[in-house]
Amino acid sequence: METLEPIITSHPFFKDLDKKYITLVTGCASNVRFDGGKFIFREGEEAHQFYLIRQGKVAIEIFTPDRGHIVIETLDEGNILGWSWLIPPYQWHFDARALEATRAIALDGKCLRKKCEEDHDFGYEFLKRFAHIMEQRLAASRIQLLDLYDVRT
Amino acid sequence: MTFEHEVATKVAVPDGLPMAPRPFVIRRTRRETYDTFTLELESTIKTKPFSFAPGQFNMVYVFGVGEVPISISGDPDNMDKLLHTARAVGTVTKRMSALGKGDVLGIRGPFGAAWPLAEAKGKDVVIVAGGIGLPPLRPSIYSIMRNRGEYGRVCLLYGARTPSDILFPREMETWRKKHGIDVFITVDRSMKGWKGNVGVVTTLIPKATIDPLNTLAMIVGPEVMMRFSALELLKRGIDPATIYVSMERNMKCGIGLCGHCQFGPHFICKDGPVFPYNRIKELLMKREI
Numbered sequence: 383m384e385t386l387e388p389i390i391t392s393h394p395f396f397k398d399l400d401k402k403y404i405t406l407v408t409g410c411a412s413n414v415r416f417d418g419g420k421f422i423f424r425e426g427e428e429a430h431q432f433y434l435i436r437q438g439k440v441a442i443e444i445f446t447p448d449r450g451h452i453v454i455e456t457l458d459e460g461n462i463l464g465w466s467w468l469i470p471p472y473q474w475h476f477d478a479r480a481l482e483a484t485r486a487i488a489l490d491g492k493c494l495r496k497k498c499e500e501d502h503d504f505g506y507e508f509l510k511r512f513a514h515i516m517e518q519r520l521a522a523s524r525i526q527l528l529d530l531y532d533v534r535t
Numbered sequence: 536m537t538f539e540h541e542v543a544t545k546v547a548v549p550d551g552l553p554m555a556p557r558p559f560v561i562r563r564t565r566r567e568t569y570d571t572f573t574l575e576l577e578s579t580i581k582t583k584p585f586s587f588a589p590g591q592f593n594m595v596y597v598f599g600v601g602e603v604p605i606s607i608s609g610d611p612d613n614m615d616k617l618l619h620t621a622r623a624v625g626t627v628t629k630r631m632s633a634l635g636k637g638d639v640l641g642i643r644g645p646f647g648a649a650w651p652l653a654e655a656k657g658k659d660v661v662i663v664a665g666g667i668g669l670p671p672l673r674p675s676i677y678s679i680m681r682n683r684g685e686y687g688r689v690c691l692l693y694g695a696r697t698p699s700d701i702l703f704p705r706e707m708e709t710w711r712k713k714h715g716i717d718v719f720i721t722v723d724r725s726m727k728g729w730k731g732n733v734g735v736v737t738t739l740i741p742k743a744t745i746d747p748l749n750t751l752a753m754i755v756g757p758e759v760m761m762r763f764s765a766l767e768l769l770k771r772g773i774d775p776a777t778i779y780v781s782m783e784r785n786m787k788c789g790i791g792l793c794g795h796c797q798f799g800p801h802f803i804c805k806d807g808p809v810f811p812y813n814r815i816k817e818l819l820m821k822r823e824i
Binding site (some may be wrong): 416441451452453454455456458460463481482521522526528529530531532533 | 545570622624625665666667694695696700720725727730731732733734735737738741756757759760763
């Protein structure tokens with residue numbers, strides 16, 4: 383049977399990751415599909431997965447009573463979705479909704495957390511990779527906050 | 536500095552009297568967004584066609600109000616009409632936005648260095664535009680489209696504040712469909728009904744399908760956006776010598792005499808506005824200038 387290993391290996395997030403760790407990650411991976419409009423997760427729910435988006439577009443949103451759903455950012459092919467599975471209390475801080483039919487690989491966070499605890503080399507490698515994504519998203523959010531294109535007179 | 540860049544700088548100063556505005560009549564006005572407009576101008580001196588290179592700007596004079604530097608946003612091969620796209624933000628541009636067909640403006644120019652389109656030939660091209668940074672890049676896009684076969688992959692990455700701030704949306708669709716230009720658009724703030732990307736323009740850079748070792752990049756936008764875009768392009772492996780930015784300062788005379796637009800050892804009006812990133816990257820980090 384064909385496994386998800388080739389897809390995981392070719393993803394930039396897992397670039398140059400030791401083969402034994404790739405096998406470990408593959409053991410926690412499954413294929414998932416979301417129809418357009420469907421929520422992948424909602425704020426406050428338990429966070430026990432993250433996703434490698436293979437196709438489609440996902441909106442990271444927050445709901446406000448007066449303005450409804452506010453899209454903070456969108457993610458698409460090649461992006462990683464979700465890091466709350468890695469940090470206690472393992473709860474999503476935002477909603478994630480598929481804007482169109484979206485295919486992804488879901489990685490079981492509980493399974494990976496256990497493996498990270500058992501093998502700290504693996505855990506450190508994983509944290510480094512997620513820290514890089516967090517740094518990129520934080521920098522992007524900070525630039526977004528500057529509202530650079532606003533009129534200044 | 537490239538040969539073409541040097542040439543562009545040298546041809547920047549217009550013939551005759553560079554401080555004397557030439558009268559141009561408004562033939563057409565077009566509202567691009569709620570605060571941005573395009574004026575289509577025609578020289579009243581028919582014997583003297585107006586030519587410019589993509590990236591250059593004019594000093595546009597609203598008689599009795601004032602003069603402002605505005606990039607040329609039209610087709611460099613169409614010398615019959617001169618296009619300027621501006622945002623109504625200050626005294627002069629607000630008054631300019633209220634002008635109509637038949638009104639006359641004073642034009643001095645074209646001034647400044649051009650985009651290195653000859654150097655880009657045979658290469659992939661990444662164009663990164665933020666906000667009102669798209670109009671100064673449009674002449675280059677027209678030029679590339681006209682000679683499409685001479686360039687590799689061409690990718691336009693455009694970031695706007697909101698969906699209603701997006702400039703030239705129909706035109707961008709034509710560039711994508713008919714001219715093989717990959718167009719990616721993102722907005723900083725979403726609005727109801729918007730199905731496109733949300734996030735800063737730098738997040739689009741990984742989407743550009745280019746050969747980093749054979750790519751030329753052109754960036755226009757707020758300075759912070761250009762700095763971060765250049766850094767992202769460098770992360771993709773693009774040679775800093777092939778990254779160009781268009782700078783903006785308080786241009787007044789347009790010919791490097793008054794010193795208002797001094798940027799370290801450079802005058803933006805004469806040595807720029809287009810600069811190789813390599814040449815000014817240290818200056819971009821100096822807060823004093």
